[in-house]
Amino acid sequence: MTMTNLNHNKLLWVLVILLSLTALSWAAPQLVPLSSKALGALLILLAFIKVRIIILHFMEAGSAHPPLRRAFEAWVAIAGGGTLLLYLYL
Amino acid sequence: MNTTSKSPCTTTDIEATPASLGQNPTGVAQIKTTSARIPGELGLWIFLLADMSIFALYFWVFIWNQSLHPEQFLQGQASLNHSLGLLNTVILLSSSYFAAMAVHGARGQNLDSFRRNIQLTIACGAGFLLVKAIEYGEKFSAGLHIASNEFYSYYFAFTGIHMVHVVIGLSLLTYMLLSFRTEAQIRQQMANIEGTVLYWHMVDLLWVVLFSLIYLLQ
Numbered sequence: 001m002t003m004t005n006l007n008h009n010k011l012l013w014v015l016v017i018l019l020s021l022t023a024l025s026w027a028a029p030q031l032v033p034l035s036s037k038a039l040g041a042l043l044i045l046l047a048f049i050k051v052r053i054i055i056l057h058f059m060e061a062g063s064a065h066p067p068l069r070r071a072f073e074a075w076v077a078i079a080g081g082g083t084l085l086l087y088l089y090l
Numbered sequence: 091m092n093t094t095s096k097s098p099c100t101t102t103d104i105e106a107t108p109a110s111l112g113q114n115p116t117g118v119a120q121i122k123t124t125s126a127r128i129p130g131e132l133g134l135w136i137f138l139l140a141d142m143s144i145f146a147l148y149f150w151v152f153i154w155n156q157s158l159h160p161e162q163f164l165q166g167q168a169s170l171n172h173s174l175g176l177l178n179t180v181i182l183l184s185s186s187y188f189a190a191m192a193v194h195g196a197r198g199q200n201l202d203s204f205r206r207n208i209q210l211t212i213a214c215g216a217g218f219l220l221v222k223a224i225e226y227g228e229k230f231s232a233g234l235h236i237a238s239n240e241f242y243s244y245y246f247a248f249t250g251i252h253m254v255h256v257v258i259g260l261s262l263l264t265y266m267l268l269s270f271r272t273e274a275q276i277r278q279q280m281a282n283i284e285g286t287v288l289y290w291h292m293v294d295l296l297w298v299v300l301f302s303l304i305y306l307l308q
Contacts, residue, residue, distance in 0.1 A: 004198055011190050014190075018183045019183060022176070022180065022183065025306060040307050043307055044307065047299045048299070050295075050298045054291055054294060054298070055291075055295065058186050058189075058190045059129070064128055064129060065127070065128055068132075079149065083153060083303075087153050090153065
C-alpha cells in the first residue's frame with residue numbers, strides 16, 4: 001500500500017469517527033440515561049473532542065511544530081473547559 | 091497571494107550530554123532528528139487562533155445568557171429545525187474531508203484529484219448555505235427574527251457571523267479552483283492552497299461547537 005493510500009485511508013477514518021460522534025451526540029438523549037445537566041456536559045465534551053480531531057488530523061496540527069500544536073491544544077482546553085465550567089456552574 | 095512555494099521547515103533536536111557522550115564508545119553524539127512543518131503560513135495560524143478565540147467568547151456568552159433565560163432558550167431550541175442542523179453538520183464535516191483530500195492531491199501533483207475535491211468542497215459549502223437559507227426562511231415566515239427574543243438574537247447573530255465565514259471560505263476556494271489549473275500552478279501555490287483549506291477546516295470546527303450549543307444543549 002502506498003503512502004498516498006495510507007493518508008487517504010486515514011482521512012476517511014477521521015471522517016467516519018467524526019460522523020459517528022455526531023450521530024452519538026444526536027442520539028445521546030435517547031441512548032444515555034443521564035440527567036439533563038450531565039447530558040449537556042456530555043454534548044459539550046463530544047463537541048470539543050470532534051474539534052480536537054479536526055485540528056490534529058484535518059488541519060495537521062498533530063504533525064506540525066510542537067509550539068503550534070500546543071497553542072491549539074491550549075485553545076481546545078480553554079474554550080472547551082471554559083464552556084463546560086460555565087455550563088455546569090452557572 | 092504569495093506566489094512562492096513553501097518548503098517544509100525542519101527542526102533538529104540534538105540530544106547529547108557529557109554523560110551520554112562519555113558512555114558512547116565511538117565518542118559520537120547521538121542525534122535525534124524530528125521532522126515537523128507548518129502547513130500554510132504561520133501568520134494564518136495566528137489569525138485562525140485569534141478568530142477561534144473570539145468564537146470561544148461567543149460560546150461563553152451563549153452559555154451565560156442561557157443560564158439567565160433558561161425558559162426562553164429551551165423554547166427557542168425546541169422551535170429550531172434540528173434535522174437541518176444535523177444535515178449541515180454532516181455536510182460541513184464531509185466538506186472538510188474533501189478539502190483535506192484536495193491538499194493531498196495537490197501535494198502529490200495530482201491535478202485531477204485536487205480539482206475534483208475542491209469542487210466537492212465547494213458543492214458542500216453551497217449546500218450548507220442552501221440549508222441555512224431554508225432554515226432562516228422557516229424562521230422568518232414564522233415571524234421570528236433577530237429581535238424576537240434573547241435566544242433568537244444569539245441564534246441569528248452567531249449563525250450569521252459563521253455564515254459570513256462560510257461565504258469567505260467559499261470565495262477563496264472558488265478563486266483557487268478558477269486560478270490554479272496546472273500542476274505547476276498548484277506546486278507554486280502550495281502554501282496558499284494549504285492556507286485556504288486550513289481556513290475552511292476552522293469554519294467546520296466552529297460549526298461543530300455551534301451546532302452542539304445552539305441545537306442540542308438544553
